[in-house]
Amino acid sequence: MSSTSPARPRVVVIGAGIVGCSLADELTARGWTDVTVLEQGPLPAPGGSTSHAPGLVFRTNPSRTLTAFAAYTVEKFSALEADGQSCFHPVGGLELATTEERLADLRRRAGYAASWGVDGEVVPPSRCKELWPLLDGTKVLGGFHTPGDGLARAVLACRAQTARAQARGARFLERHTVTGIERARGRVTGVVTDRGTFPADHVVSAAGFWGPVVGRMAGVDVPLLPLAHQYVRTGPLPELAGATAEASRPILRFQDRDLYVREHTDRLGIGSYAHRPLPVDPFTVPAYDEAPVMPSSYPFTPEDFAPAWKDCAWLLPALAKARVREGFNGVFSFTPDGMPLLGESRALRGFWLAEAVWVTHAAGAARAVAEWMTDGRPALDVHECDLTRFEDAQRSPAYVRDRGAQQFIEVYDVIHPLQPPERPRPLRVSPFHARQRELGAYFLEGGGWERPHWYEANAPLAEGLELPRRDAWSARHWSPVAAAEARATRERVALYDMTPLRRLEVTGPGALAFLQRMTTNDLARKPGTVTYTLLLDETGGIRSDLTVARLAEDRFQIGANSRADEDWLLRHAPDGVHVRDITSGTCCVGVWGPLARELVQPLAPDDFSHRAFGYFRARETYIGHVPVTAMRLSYVGELGWELYTGADLGLRLWDTLWEAGRKLGAVAAGRSAFNSLRLEKGYRAWGHDMTDEHTPYEAGLGFAVRLDKGDFVGREALCRAGAPRRRLTALLLDDPADVVLGKEPVSLDGTTAGYVTSAAYGCALGRCVAYAWLPPLAAGTAVHVEYFGRALPATVADEPLFDPEMSRIRC
Incomplete structure (x- = not known):
């Protein structure tokens, strides 16, 4: 709950469909009883989508969040009459x-x-x-x-929840058409209707397909079609x-x-x-x-x-x-990705969206928003629904129209987890895009970015590689060339396009104190250092993981995961601290492999030796004619650097490295190899391997927490936490021929005990690596991963699986 909200906030919900009624019920059950629900039509069936919904509730969804929303809808509506x-x-x-x-x-x-x-x-x-x-x-x-599964009687559920909310003090007003949203000093203050104005500390748009109309009144973009x-x-x-x-x-x-x-x-x-x-x-x-x-x-x-x-x-x-x-x-x-729009707008504080929610997920989504409003966060991870998730390039009316229509077409299609949208593409490209196309890049898409997953120019390197034969599903959007690129990274050196990695700049006299307060690790280090750290919420859940480079006393560059990270920092930044997304104006090449130093040192005026330029260090220097910020980091478990420069100089940087790398056998490598290498090394991916439902100790990231550095967000919760009852666990599939992709159930002694988060074939290990959320298990414990109905034997493994001495990185 916002610190500026009164003890008994005044809430106005716009829309008395299934979402608005569910939300009023959930809010009043949590003690927020000053709730007014405004509806332009007659009650209890005001004419929105709820009034005609056929009521189908199928809970199973590739999204764990949507499945949980639907499961709660079934649970709650089953108890209502x-x-x-x-x-x-x-x-x-x-x-x-x-x-x-x-x-x-x-x-x-x-x-x-x-x-x-x-x-x-x-x-x-x-x-x-x-x-x-x-x-x-x-x-x-x-x-x-x-x-x-079954049938939700949506109008009846609206009536039942309305009665419960009214009994706790809520009021439902029909025939009130919203004509405006009042605001002052960046906060919502009221809702204007054709029958009067209603003061409010919080306003929730649960208007269904009228969401864009309400959003425009509030000056808030609502990307749905x-x-x-x-x-x-x-x-x-x-x-x-x-x-x-x-x-x-x-x-x-x-x-x-x-x-x-x-x-x-x-x-x-x-x-x-x-x-x-x-x-x-x-x-x-x-x-x-x-x-x-x-x-x-x-x-x-x-x-x-x-x-x-x-x-x-x-x-x-x-x-x-x-x-x-x-x-x-x-x-x-429909939204561009088919998921709901939930959360509070930073552009207008106190203005919330609960939009693009179908009857199937209505009660669960409403509970999440009610928890968010009253407790400061939902109990369930909802990052897939967060209203900040779309990039600016994905919010144009044309994009929302094209992708929303495609979501309709694909409702019942068999969609591969890596399947990219067909259009509009290409939308966002790095400065190296032309060179990547020359190398035969196979592009997939994420966040609007064209991302090479492998390069056909490397196909000769894959000849003779002994790899497991893949089934039709795991072979989609994959190539043996990716394994060859992973091998080339381990044996020589490879160039990776890291441009889509989100970059934030934090500056100002209070920047260090602010970041110390917001993150878990100790950032009070000299300029030129890089620190891996975490953003937590007040319950100790992992909102994101970051790399923070201190480039000057009051200037930091942050490697982040999503727009939600920027939004979170901006919401908490004090006066005098500036947070700015610099991703679009910059680019990055990852240079990794045992020959990485031999590639970059002749091009740089500074000493790139281990002694002079140690691991997790940063400096501003040059590569040839190109000014770069060089960070000695490695997400693939090999010696190397991330090299950042302006987008205008990106092509020159790539060409300089490419030409110098010829004699070393350097290759361009894609995200498929990258994912395989990072899993061999046990590096986590936020949003896949851990979310705000998990603590650092559960996720195996306790090393990034410094409880003795002073107070930070989530510290108190971590101090109270007991021994983890689940852990992110490394598995090796026993049969070298078996490959899984993620989200598969994992069984222990014949009972489902958890699920896979990420998986990829590890070329250096000769086995598929899978990470899974499971109860704490000893290394050597036998489990099974179910893949298309087949129980594949796997074994719990100690980590890191590859180079546990870190000798390949620290050299």
Whole structure:
């Protein structure tokens, strides 16, 4: 909670859909009872997305966060009633495979379910037919059955939560159209409506697809795209004659044709994502009284649904003689990455977003925001939903439109974890991009950056390498060339494009004291030193890991992870301390390998010997004609430097290093090799291996904590912490032929005990390396990693796995 908020803050929630009602319930349950929910339409069904939602809740998701949100939605709504009806109907879920690719995907989804604690199993066609007798069983190869999934009765859940919140003091006002957001000195102060103004210390936009409209009033960008999605109901089916229950069979997903099906007593409801994207301008959505049905319901376009109807009849022969009785195009929200938008805006303090949240995740997302507001942080890691996550280049209306539409198209697609967006690309490129293309770089994308993962110019180096044969899934977006680049880094020297690494500059007379307060390690060292340190929250959870170079008494350069790091530091920076993102104006080449010194020393006027330029040291110098900030760091476990310069000089820096490296056999290497090397060395990746749910001691990063340096954020919590009950654990897969990718469940004595965070084949070790969250286990303990339904034996290993003496780095 903001330190400027009163003890009993006044909260105004804009929108009384499922998110707004859930949030009011969660806030009042935590003692924030001065809550006003404003709704432009009539209650309890005001005409937004909630009012027409079919209510499907499938919990399993590649995102652990979204799975947890959905699990809480099921838990909470199952305990709620309205008019004697439960707000959740646990009919289960059944996802079907009619292709081998989808069947493999369902096995992977079953792995996600096991990792995240959802009960589910892959079942044969006969079981699918038992669960859904209307199926043509000859068309089905198998299914993924999750008995705990089901139907959320969204409008009932709104009523039940409204009643609970009102009993605690909240008020819900219908027919109040928001026309403005009042603010003063960078904070929100009130909400203006057509029926009066409501003072507020906190305002939450839970307006659904109207989010951009509310955001504009507040001067806050809300990057989401409303899109229409088709839903129809059939007429009565003879096969369902006599049905009295709303639904008795699992919700059906026919993802191979972008369809889902649920029962409505004696008829079926069918939703389709198979049609063209139908974007909606939120600024032109009609008011409730001006809409033909409701604002979120647009006229049905039968021509868009015709192919979907044929696909449904192909799977469900009972539809051959049936007809569509009614249909509509219902509007809901998509972001460029398909995740919600949650959190407080730094541009307008006290203004919160709870946007792009579907019914499936509504209660969980609302709880997270309520915890964030009242306790200062959610109990669950929500960095994937943080509203700061998009770069400036990803917030243009054109980008939001293109990527939002693509998210709609890909809702049910089989998406590889490394699969990049198709457009708009290229968007952000380093100064070396032209040279990388000449070398045949295979680019993937992250944060809008084009990132080389390997270079086809190195293909001859891969000839003769003995590597495990990969299955079709692990072979996607991977090449044996990556292994050759990793080997070249270990044996000679390689150039890595580190430009996408976020760089912050912190300056001012109070910069040191500020950073000492914000981070865990001791930064009170002489200029020219580099320190690995952590950003924690007040509970001791890891918000990020940083490298901090002290370049002058009051000037620091920070290697950070995301925009959230900049946002966190800016929120806490005192007057006189300046935090600035310098990433776009600079670039970086990582020069790593046993011959790194032989490459850079002849090009530099300064002594690059170990004695003169030790590990974790920095200096401003030159490489040829190029001024650089050189930092002796290594994220790959080899001798080397990160060389930073201005973007305008980047190409000259690359060419200088490349030309000098020819005689040493230098190669350009990509992120695939980089990831393999860093896992061999045990270097963690924030957001993958650890988040704010984990403490430094659990993550194996206690060495970056100096409790004796004085107070810092999270110190008190660390001092109270007991022995870790879980640890980030290094595993080596026993069979050299086995490879996993991440998020797979790990079992101990036949029971799921944790999950893999990161994994890659370690060329120097001849085994796949996997890191996993597990209970504390001794080295040598046998476990199994489940990969597409196969239990792969693995062993807990001591770390670091490679060069434990650090002799290759400190030389």
